[in-house]
Amino acid sequence: MAPSKGKNSNEPCIIPGGFTVLSLQFKTDSTSCHSVFVKEHRVRAEKNASRPLDRTLFAINIPPYCSEEVVRELFSQFGPIQSVELKERPGGTESTESKLSKYFTPASKEGFRVGYIVFKNSSSVTAAKSHSSDQPLVVSTEQKPVKTGLQKWIDQYSDSLIQKDKLQAAVDKFMEEYDKQKEEMEQKKKEEEQQQEEDGDGWVKVTRGGRGGKARPHSEAANQKALQRENKKRKRKELLNFYTWQHRNTQREHIAELRRKFEEDKQRIAVLRAQRKFRPY
Amino acid sequence: MKKPSEQSEFELEKEMGMDEEEISHSEEEGGVEGEAPKGTKRSMKQGASEDGVLRPVKLSRGELYKPPTAEELNQLKEAESLFHCSLLKMQMEELLKEVSLSERRKRLVDSFVQKVTELLQGVPHTEEVELSDQSWLPKDVKIPFLLVPKATKGKFHMAPPAAISLVGSYPLGTCTKPRVFVDLAVTIPSDVLHPKDALNQRYPRKRALYLAGLAQHLSTFPDIGTMCYSCLHGNRLRPLLLLTPPAGKDSGSLTLRLHACPPPGFFKPSRFHPQRNNVRTAWYTGLTAAETADVNEPPTPHYNSTLLGDLLPRVHLQFLSAVSTQCASFKDGVALLKVWLRQRELDQGSGCFSGFVASMLVAYLLSTHRVSNTMTAYQLLRNCLHFLASTDLTENGITLARSPDSTAPSLSEFHSAFQVVFVDPSGHLNLCADMTGNTYKQVQHEAALSLQFWDDPTLDGFQALLMTPKPLIRTCDHLFQLCSLVKLQSSCKKLNLLSELMDHSGNYILTVLPFILSLLQRGLGERVRLLAHSLSPDPEWPVNSVPPKHKDQPPLSFGLLLNPEFAASVLEKGPPADSPKALEFRQLWGSRSELRRFQDGAITEAVLWGGTTACERRLVPREITTHLLQLHADIPESCVRYTGGLLDDVIKMGREANSTGEEESLKVVQSYDDLSRKLWRLEGLPLSVTAVQGAHPSLRYSQVFPPVPLKLDYSFFEREKTTRALVPKEGKPCPTYITPVKVICHMEGSGKWPHDQLAIRHIKAAFHIRLGELLNQQHRYTCHATPTHLDVYKDGLVFRVQVAYHREPQVLRESFSPEGMLCYRDNPEAQKLELETLHRPFLTSTLHGLQQQHAAFGGVCRLAKRWLGAQLFSTDMNEDTADLLVASLFLQTAPFTPPGSPQVGLLRFLHLLSTFDWKNSPLVVNLNGQLTGDAKPTFPLLPPTAADYIEIKNDFIASRETLPVLFIATPKDKKLSIWTQEGPSVQMLQRLVMVAAESLRVLEAQLMDPSQEQDYRVALRPPLDAYDVLIHLQPKQVPLLAQAVDPPHINFTRGSMPGSVASAGGALPVIDFDPVSLYLAELRGAFGELALFFCDPYGGTVIAVLWKPPAFSPLPFKTSQMNARTVEVTGEEVRTVPNVEAILEDFRIMGEGLVKSIEARTERWVV
Structure with missing residues (x-):
């Protein structure tokens, strides 16, 4: 099934679409390989400083046990690497919230991922693309074993034992910043309010921003509540069963209600009959 | 009220004859004209029934508000006033259509009856021989009679029947599918019989021989499909010859039953007075007259009523036909009652409440004017059930005889001879002669239960009462079977029942049954609400083999409906030592009865049963049963196959333990209560705790294996360097799993809480740290704080405390529209948080409450979840969903009572899973009984309806496609079914339904069939x-x-x-x-x-x-x-x-x- 079948063993395997197929195995004695598809990174609309077009290699289908370090190790044979970015699906970079401490960043989902590998030299990209699929990349080597399974979970468990004071420190740091931010906001608001007050000469500066907190609460729930209040008021004024036509209407409504129910029941019976639900045994 | 409306209906119909036609015509025209919207609606409605999914009904304004015709008005009114809704009426009609015989089938029956009648006319005469000489019968036809004792006097010869006529349900029109029995009475010519034949089984033997002769004659003709013997309601004195038409299309379900009867009036009915003897002891025991001369001949009421029953079928038919012609819906009413009885397995076997008794009952109600002739079938059924529920025929028998002749026995005479009394129109025969008191009690219980369900507007009574089968195993909490029935012979001896045995002509099972029942009833006393027993089915055997022995019958099953208050008590407190009743008590319990001194100073007789854990205590009824049967009836324990707690094994903790986790759960709950108290009282928190709520199955007694305190071997683990916490060691077996028990701790709302999700998360982390510190300082608990929770190690258990802030979901939902308007948009993150901090704690406390009401709840949950886990469904159906489903078994019990043991709960759980119509109906779990509907009927004229239920149903139908496939509505969650949002998927639900049905089948077979090797773990x-x-x-x-x-x-x-x-x-x-x-x-x-x-x-x-x-x-x-x-x-x-x-x-x-x-x-x- 390998697409390179029958070709010269040292030639890279390039499939239609421009991707080069690199094979990847976990250990040297593994019997089967994953196919990692690589291509130079090329996007029309994106201009991203972290992914320079000429030096970035785009790789898909990277197995779950390959962390960023492992990928860096794997691709360093093609040249020195500047950065590695692994993502769940291809797409633009998000502004990573690097501010958050590691305790508060949500754990990334494990699975197959795509990678953006930024080399230091653009020649490395070509080197990677012309790598033969018959020489598989090896994830776990004697020198640098990759832990999986039980060992990994035990490590994970001991990592999850957080020291209380470190956590406290992280919290304190965040809250400090948050408070500072909030204070600034307050300050700003106050300034705005001050501007709206009369100055010494009795002049008021009129701005677009409205009248601050004094206006009607500008939220959806409040709007709806107001609407309901109106409706209620209107309803209270109405008289029911006063005129003959109103009385007649109620009766008509009653019959209509019965009819509607009758139709519903008929339909239900039809459905049940279709399912042979009337056979008692 | 009723009368005038009916009159007017009649007149109106006459008047409207014309109009109606016109209207229907114009309606059709409208359809043909085909306004576009109407046409499409029609097709849509049809589509709905095709793919079997309900859709909201839309009617155009024109259809809704067109002027009603008188007939339509009447129909609507009738549906409104007589039934809960028109649905019930239509359901009844459909059901009746389903069970009644089609015209084609009737023609088939008629032609077959005709053919058989012709054949029977040609029975040849044979020579007269001694009754005991059966050599004239060919080898391949045997007499359908157990000849014990062997010989009796009399002569016999074959002769063509004096008359052949249809009797029973078929000519009456109350015959119902699926097994159509047509009864044909063949009158034995009077020269074959002798007036003294009533004595010593002579007549029953002649009757059996006559049937054998008929069988021999018929076996030579190809017009008969198969032939075999059976007996009427398990009475071996009344054999029957069953004939089916030759194999062909749809011959399978038609059976012709040949009864042989004496000519009408051949025996004097007064001979069969219940106090008279017709089986002589000397003859029966084979002793000489001299040895038995001093013995008073005991009365033989059952034997007598058997013979009397043969004498009267034609009279009964005439009586019933007369009643039936007066009441238009008699047939339908009886048919419904028969369906009701059949679903409860009460209409077949010895001592059953047969269809014949049912029609007699309806006739009784009609003749005593308890129901009127103009009532509908549904009303007849309701009134019958009401009558059954309110009348105890074991105490106050009823009679159909208007003016019995002077020789007829009185009701009190009947009562002294029989347990249940219902006297036929002749005044001589007790129609319920073979019925045990317990069977009647069961009928009564079922009737009372059914009425209660029918009056409940929140459930589909039709489905529950007429469509759901109630086999004994799914009805009763505990069940036991007597396996080797031959042992009952020795019980007869032990109980000294010779005369009763004679009365039952040697059927020791039926002889002993009432005595065993009364013994158990006395012993179990308040522990059971109902002691029911299976009715041994009518045996069938081919004409060329001898009839099966009594011991070859399938085992007798007894069902116990437990009274949860007393069932598990280990002490049976008797009368004081000096009271006269003490002797009686000692006699009943034998050596188990001891004198005991109680704390209040009383010294009384008492029996103490073993059992320290809930699982052992649940089996106290078993101990009582086996002890009493051994002591009084000589039935060894090995013959009693008690299936009450067989399934408990799979939820037992460990191999040797004898606890199914109730005690462990209780310990967890106690430890949690202590923790929650300590959390409340913590000093030094910046904000106070407003609520501590459990959010874990083990806090509602439903964790399959509740956590157990463990003492740890530290050398087995590594240590983390700084925190000194234990870490699993590589290369060793995985350490014991410790379940964190989740607890939600709500903190006081305050202006100090930030209004930003990230900040809230940080503050919560700070709270976790602080709580941990305080718990450690004040109570020395080992704690471990993480951003999301705090683990507290206490009493060998781990509690995972999670701080919650009630406004957090709201903060998560906040978003600003482009115009800067603040709006709330639901998102998965907020839903998840709300589920964890709001819904799950609420569910936990509600179900905890349910456990307090129903002690079996936890056990059922655990068994059900164990089953789900074992069948690999745990990821598709989460624990909360499973618990809710089990809760529904306790809250919506119809047609059962709440399960009283884990075993029956599991069976019903599987039944619910496999039969509920998940596609078209929401499962409503009325937690805390919060859904009530009676508050606001839509119109003052309508009967109280369950508004909440209707609302749920309508919402459900309106948005079926977007809702989860398994939809569960609760009072707090009427529209979304939050617990089943994640799964199961359609495919998994399908598989679940399939596997549940199969497991149920296997399990019931395992539990009911003693011949199978017991390995209920197969399921x-x-x-x-x-x-x-x-x-x-x-x-x-x-x-x-x-x-x-x-x-x-x-x-x-x-x-x-x-x-x-x-x-x-x-x-x-x-x-x-x-x-x-x-x-x-x-x-x-x-x-x-x-x-x-x-x-x-x-x-x-x-x-x-x-x-x-x-x-x-x-x-x-x-x-x-x-x-x-x-x-x-x-x-x-x-x-x-x-x-x-x-x-x-x-x-x-x-x-x-x-x-x-x-x-x-x-x-x-x-x-």
Whole structure:
């Protein structure tokens, strides 16, 4: 099934679409390989400083046990690497919230991922693309074993034992910043309010921003509540069963209600009959 | 009220004759004219019934508000006033259509009867022989009679019948499907009989011989399909010859029953007075007259009524036909009653409440004017049930005889001879002669229960009462069977029942039954609400073999409906030692009765039963049963097959333990209560605690294996350097799994809480740290704080405390529209948080309350979840859903009573899963009884309806497509079914339904059929052949191995030691470390698009993998869909397929150390 079948063993395997197929195995004695598809990174609309077009290699289908370090190790044979970015699906970079401490960043989902590998030299990209699929990349080597399974979970468990004071420190740091931010906001608001007050000469500066907190609460729930209040008021004024036509209407409504129910029941019976639900045994 | 309306109806109909036609015509025209919208609606409505999904009904204004016709008005009115709704009326009509005989079938019956009658006319005469000489019968026809004692006097010869006529339900029109029995009475000519034949079984033997003669004659004709013997309601004195038409299309369900009868009036009915003797002791015992001369001949009421019954079928038919012609809906009413009886397995077998008794009952109600002739079938049924529920025929018998002749016995005479009394129109025969008092009590109980359900507007009474079968095993909490019936012979001796045995002509089972029943009733007393027993079915045997012996009958089953208050009490307190009743008590209990002194100073007789745990105490009724049967009836324990707690084994903790977790759960709850008190009282928190709520199954007694305090062997673990917490050691077996018990701790709302989600999360983390510090300082608990929770190690258990702020979900929902308006938009994150901090604690406390009301609730939950786990459904149906389903069994019990033992609960759970119409109906679980509807009927004229239920149903139908396939509505959650949002999927639900039905079948067979080797665990072993790959795991690394369905022998330690646990202090244990679930999570994360992974969370050592078919069809190359796939290039086209070999290798790599072997079972997609 390998697409390179029958070709010269040292030639890279390039499939239609421009991707080069690199094979990847976990250990040297593994019997089967994953196919990692690589291509130079090329996007029309994106201009991203972290992914320079000429030096970035785009790789898909990277197995779950390959962390960023492992990928860096794997691709360093093609040249020195500047950065590695692994993502769940291809797409633009998000502004990573690097501010958050590691305790508060949500754990990334494990699975197959795509990678953006930024080399230091653009020649490395070509080197990677012309790598033969018959020489598989090896994830776990004697020198640098990759832990999986039980060992990994035990490590994970001991990592999850957080020291209380470190956590406290992280919290304190965040809250400090948050408070500072909030204070600034307050300050700003106050300034705005001050501007709206009369100055010494009795002049008021009129701005677009409205009248601050004094206006009607500008939220959806409040709007709806107001609407309901109106409706209620209107309803209270109405008289029911006063005129003959109103009385007649109620009766008509009653019959209509019965009819509607009758139709519903008929339909239900039809459905049940279709399912042979009337056979008692 | 009723009368005038009816009159007017009649007149109006006359008047409207014309108009009606016109209207219907014009209606049709309208349809043909075909306004576009109407036409499409029609087709849509049809479509609805085709694919079997209900859709909201839309009627156009024109259809809704057109002027009503008088007939329509009447119909609507009738439906409104007589039934709950028109639905019930239509359901009844459909049901009646389903059970009544079609015209075609009737023609078939008529022609077959005609043919048989002709054949019977040609029976030849034979020579007169001695009654005991049966040599004239050919070898291949045997007499359908157990000849005990062998000989009796009299002469016999065959002769053509004097008359042949249809009797019973068929000519009356009350015959119902599915098994159509047509009764044909063949009158034996009077010269064959002798007036003294009533004595000593002479007549019954002649009758049997006559049937044998008929069988011999008929066997020569090809017009008869099959022929076999049976007997009427299990009465061996009344054999029957069953004939079916020759095999052909639809002959299967038609059976002709030939009764042989004496000519009318041949015997004097006064001979059969219940006080008279017709079987002489001398003859029966074979002793000489001299030896028995001093014995008073005992009365033989059952024998007498048997003979009398043969004399009267024609009279009864005439009587019933007369009644039936007066009341138009008599037939339908009887048919409904028969369906009702049949669903309760009460209408067949010896001593049954047969269809004949049912029609007599309706006739009685009509003749005493308790119901009127103009009532509908539904009303007849209701009134019958009402009558049954309110009248005790064991105390106050009823009679149909208007003016009995002077020789007829009085009611009190009947009562002294029979347990249940219902006298026929002649005044001589008790129609319920063979019925035991307990059977009647069961009928009464069922009737009362049914009425109660019918009056409840919140449930579909029709479905519950007429469509749901109620076999004994699913009805009763405990069940036991008497297996080797031959042992009952010795009980007859022990109980000294010779004259009764004579009365029952040697049928020792029926003889002993009432005595056993009364014995058990006395012994069990208040512990049971109802002691029911199965009715032994009518045997059938071919004409060429001798009749089966009594002992060859299927075993007798007894069902116990427990009274939860008293059933499990270990003490049976008797009368004071000096009271005269003490002797009686001692006699009943034998050596088990002891004198005991109680704390209040009383010294009384008492019996103390063993049992320290709830699981043992549940089986106290078993001890009582076996003890009493052994003591008084000589029935050894080995013959009693008691199935009350057989399934408890799978939820027992460990191998030798005899507890099913009730005690352990209680300990967890107590420890939690203590923790919650301590949390409340903590000093030094910046904000106070407003609520502490449990959010874990073990806090509502429904955790399959509740956590147990463990003493840890520290040398088994590594230590983390700074925190000194324990860490699993590599190379050792996986340490014991410690379940964190989740507790939600709500903090006071305050202006100090930030209004930003990130900040709230940080503040919560700070609270976790602070709580941990305080708990450690003030109570010395070992704590471990993380951003999301705080683990507290207490009493050997781990509680996972999670701080919650009630406004957080709201903050998560906030968003600003482009105009700057603040609006709230639901999102999964907020829903998840709300589920965890709001709904789950609420559910936990509600179900905790349910457990307090119904002691069996926890047990049923645990069994049900154990089953779900074992059948690999745990990931599709989460614990909360399963608990809710079980809760519905307790809250919506119709047609049963709340389950009283885990076993019956599991059976009903499986039944619910497999039969509920998930597609078209929401399952409403009325927690706390908060859904009531009576408050506001839509119109004052309408009867009270369950407004909440209707609202739920309408919402459900209106948005069926977007709702989860398994929809559960609760008072707090009427529209969304929050617990089943994640699953199961359609396919999994389908499979679940299938597996549940199969498990139910297997389990019931296991429990009911003693011939099968008992291995009820079969129902908990999943079929693995459907899966593509099996991943076998290292048993040592599966921490919950001991909970497996078939627990292996474990000879290694997991780091825990026996011994008591300190309530505080100690190193933090390894919490929530389960390699199997970690592995599963990784597998699902990596290969979730390609395959489904199944595993039993309770000690399963196999992970079953099922490839998803759509993922395996080749796809075009797409950068976003390349996970674990490889490419195939053909020319310019690139197709991708999963790289199966590499995936299988990945299974091994990712589960390094846990995976033992990988077995690819199907070759389907293996490259």
